[in-house]
Amino acid sequence: SQQGEEDPQALSIQEGENATMNCSYKTSINNLQWYRQNSGRGLVHLILIRSNEREKHSGRLRVTLDTSKKSSSLLITASRAADTASYFCATDTSASKIIFGSGTRLSIRP
Amino acid sequence: GAVVSQHPSRVICKSGTSVKIECRSLDFQATTMFWYRQFPKQSLMLMATSNEGSKATYEQGVEKDKFLINHASLTLSTLTVTSAHPEDSSFYICSAFLSTDTQYFGPGTRLTVL
Numbered sequence: 001s002q003q004g005e006e007d008p009q010a011l012s013i014q015e016g017e018n019a020t021m022n023c024s025y026k027t028s029i030n031n032l033q034w035y036r037q038n039s040g041r042g043l044v045h046l047i048l049i050r051s052n053e054r055e056k057h058s059g060r061l062r063v064t065l066d067t068s069k070k071s072s073s074l075l076i077t078a079s080r081a082a083d084t085a086s087y088f089c090a091t092d093t094s095a096s097k098i099i100f101g102s103g104t105r106l107s108i109r110p
Numbered sequence: 111g112a113v114v115s116q117h118p119s120r121v122i123c124k125s126g127t128s129v130k131i132e133c134r135s136l137d138f139q140a141t142t143m144f145w146y147r148q149f150p151k152q153s154l155m156l157m158a159t160s161n162e163g164s165k166a167t168y169e170q171g172v173e174k175d176k177f178l179i180n181h182a183s184l185t186l187s188t189l190t191v192t193s194a195h196p197e198d199s200s201f202y203i204c205s206a207f208l209s210t211d212t213q214y215f216g217p218g219t220r221l222t223v224l
Contacts, residue, residue, distance in 0.1 A: 030210055031210075031211060040201075040220070041217075041218070042203065042215060042216065042217035042218045043154075043203070043215045045215075048211060050211075088153060088154070092210065096142060096207050096210065096213070097144065097156060097159065098144070098156075098205065098213055099156060100146075100153045100154045100155075100156075101153065102152075102153050103152075103153045105151075
């Protein structure tokens with residue numbers, strides 16, 4: 001089962017622009033993570049935000065978490081061609097399971 | 111470097127055969143590992159929780175007799191796809207649980223059933 005949905009499902013932007021992806025989830029969480037996956041490859045862990053945190057930064061990444069709305073957003077600033085990938089949010093549940101959102105396919109146009 | 115490995119990275123098999131995929135934690139012991147399946151252009155779907163020394167627990171809709179999981183040691187879990195069919199072709203990813211905030215994912219195994 002999937003914990004939640006991400007939107008948009010697909011996003012195409014010009015290189016240099018900012019990309020924003022949103023994630024909604026259903027149950028209470030301990031933390032929320034964002035992962036990147038290049039086509040046909042494994043997952044790359046980007047950032048983890050705990051349930052008591054509201055915002056976190058890592059390089060060009062900015063993540064927000066609103067537990068009252070059960071939602072999170074990932075902002076990638078100054079996008080690059082190498083950012084082209086699928087991005088997934090993932091929430092931990094009871095029994096330490098990590099459940100993934102539906103994902104956003106990001107394409108960066110040169 | 112990688113802390114969780116999977117073997118093989120790719121496998122092609124004939125319909126009706128069984129395929130075993132290994133997931134190893136390299137630098138730590140993992141009493142709990144997880145198996146996911148990912149179809150093309152879709153998200154990762156949790157299949158089962160692999161517990162060292164006890165039976166795996168399967169998510170709803172996942173056939174336990176079809177996907178056999180053995181967690182024989184603290185560093186190794188195996189997933190066997192029995193009597194594989196073309197619809198089982200997928201990307202299988204494992205993860206190893208270290209702590210509440212730390213879970214490491216393997217690089218994945220691409221299974222193609224002809």
